[in-house]
Every structure is written in C-alpha cells, then in structure tokens.
Amino acid sequence: MCGRFALGGERDAILNDILGAGIFEPDEDAEWLDREDYHPRYNIAPRSRAPVIRRRQNIDEDSALNGNNREQSSSEAENSATPEHKQTRTVVQTMRWGLVPKNAKTDDYKLTANTINARAETILEKGPGRGTWGNVIESRRCIIPCDGYYEWLTKDAKTRLPHFIRHPDKTKKLYFAGMWDRIMFPSENPDEQTKPLYTFTIVTIPAPPDMEWLHDRSPLIFSPTSPEDMEKLKVWLNPDIHWENGIRQLLESYLHHSLPEPYTIYQVPKEVGKVGAESKSFTEPIAQRKDGIKAMFAKQQQKSNSPESLPSKRPRSSTPEKMSSSVEDSPRKRVKQEAPSSPSKASTSTPKKAPSSPRKKANNTPAKDPNIRSISDFFATASPRKTQP
Secondary structure (H helix, E strand, O other), rough: OOOOOEEEHHHHHHHHHHHHHOOOOOOOOOOOEOOHOOOOOOOOOOOEEEEEEEEEEEEOOOHOOOOOOEOOOHHHHHHHHHHHHHOOOEEEEEEEEEEOOOOOOOOHHHHOOOEEEEEHHHHHHHOOHHHHHHHHOOOOOOEEEOEEEEEEEEOOOOOOEEEEEEEEEEEOOEEEEEEEEEEEEOOOOOHHHHHHHEEEEEEEEEOOOOHHOOOOOOOOOEOOOOOOHHHHHHHHOOOOOOOOHHHHHHHOOOOOOOOOOOOOOOOHHHHHHHOOOHHHHHHHOHHHHHOOOHHHHHHHOOOOHHHOOOOOOOOOOOOOOHHHHHHHHHHHHOOOOOOOOOOOOHHOOOOOOOOOOOOOOOOOOOOOOOOOOHHHHEEEEEOOOOOOO
C-alpha cells in the first residue's frame, strides 16, 4: 500500500516538472485548478490535499449538477455535451486524498479510510460499472506527481522502520496511477452555494522483485525516464481509451512488472509516522540529516578543534633553560629520591614467626653502685630469731 508521500516543490516548479516530462500536450497551457489549496508538504497523509493531473472537459463540469444537488454520472455528462464540448485538455487540480464514493451521504472519515488505495487486482476482477472503482475506471483516471513515498519495514512486532523511495535522479518526480471522483453534499442552508468535493485514490500493484524486501505492495508508478512508462501514462490519462481497448491490458502488464531502473531507498526518521509532523529532513537519509548522527559528530569535532575548547595553560614564569639550571643548583639534587615500591603480594600477607634457637640470655642489668643499698640488705644483716625448743 501507499500511506504517505511527499511533494515539497512550489507550484511553478511542479508545473515546470510536469511540462518537462511531456505530460501536457504541446499546444496546451499549464492550468492549475484550486491551486490556492496546495501547500508544499513532506508528509502527505490520507485526507490531505495534493495536486493530481487529469483530463478536463471543455464545458464547465460543475454544470453537470442538477437542481437536486445530485451529480450526473460521467457517462450522463458526456452524453449531454455537444461534440465540440467533448474535447478535453490536461489540467492540474488540487484534490483530497481518499476517494469518496458517489453514493456517500456524508463526508465520513471511515468511508475514505479504505479508499486511499485501489488494488489493481480488484479493479481487474470487477471491471467497469461494478463497485467503487468500476464507476471511475472508465473516464476518471488521473496521475499523482510526488517526490517519493514512504514505506515501513517491519522488523518485529514492535519495530517498524520508515523508508523513503524516490527516483534515482533526485530531481525527477514519480508519477502514480490514480482515479478521481467528485461529489456534492447537500447544504444545510438551501440558499448557500456548496462547492463540489474532488477526491482521489492511488492504484497499487504487487511490489516488484527489487522491492519485496520492504513491502509486498507498491503504487503503480510511471517513471519519467522510461519511454515505455510515459507512453502508458498518456494512455492512462486519455479518457477516449476505455476498458476493453487498452486500460485492462495496461493494468495486467503491471501485475508482474519489473522496475525500469532501481529506485533509491533509504531509512528516514521515525517522526514521519506522526500525522501532521512536517520537515524536509523526512526525505533525507538519517545519516545525512542536518540534525542527524553525521552532523552531530561533525559539530562535536568542530567544537573540539575550536580555540575556546582547548584547555588553558599556566603562564610560564621562566624559560625552560632557566628552569633546568635552577633545578640543577637546588640542594634537592643531592638527595636521591626513589619512587616507593608497591608492596608485593607476599608482603601483604602476615609473615609466619620463625622458631628461635635457644641462646643465653644476656645480662643487661647495670653494675651495682656500692653506695646504694636495697631494703633486702637490712634483713640480711639482722640477727636471726631464736626458735624455741
């Protein structure tokens, strides 16, 4: 499927790209309807507005609405036009993404949630006149230009990584096959003039072999650098070519389609998954974003090399030669200083006390002074007590 795409150019630049691709006829002026509704967007989500390329009848299409605010079918409008009015011209028109079926009673979000994409297999199965796509496949086909589109790679149940797919030439657009329709909802105020709502859908096909690793579906893309694709683009736009004389064969040719050239695919920031988020960097590889990883390291390198980031040095009071001579004259040069040795593993454990051999105890008593007498000397000289028999 295709759930997000980007178109960031200004209106004049987009028109020049379309003219350069040869989509307008040589004698046609580049006309853009509802151009004021277009704004450059790098994260176009469903129900957002984007330009489409289509063929417009020379009559005022809004006159196909009758007094009951019911729009005529495309076949009724064509039959009511005179032959000269049946001529068509190529125009660009800003429309809302998500086709609203012509039988819708209200502009309900749930109605368009499943109509942002139209599977080519379903269109082929039902054919014209059946279902939502059968009402528009015959004469309301269109082209959606874009810079590229987003697809999410599923790594596991919790991890989905957005990728951007674009033409290998960054200056080239991709052109999606699409279908459009128009509806007029009744106004609550009978006196109020209501404006028709133009909506579109994008046709999808099975992903080409080169892109199956990313997703199993892909928009039907006409490459501007492929002459064959551009011929088929003109067939798709031509309202005079109908189902049996070209449209069915065109769709079938893309069911097993190989890319004319490998598209450029790379991972982009996860912020693109948020509806309403807008940044041109969404279309750039993560590593090359101005706020990405490569830029972050470059800024850090630049900051580390700046003079302000260098460590400040102490001012020297003397030259190295003077410092050397002062050290040599210092008294400390005579003192041998050794770095303390770290204790070995053996020294950290408590050493066992070695058994000492018996030796004669040294007499460390000082010599006795003859003039000094101890108290025991008095008892030794006293007469012994007489014992009774």
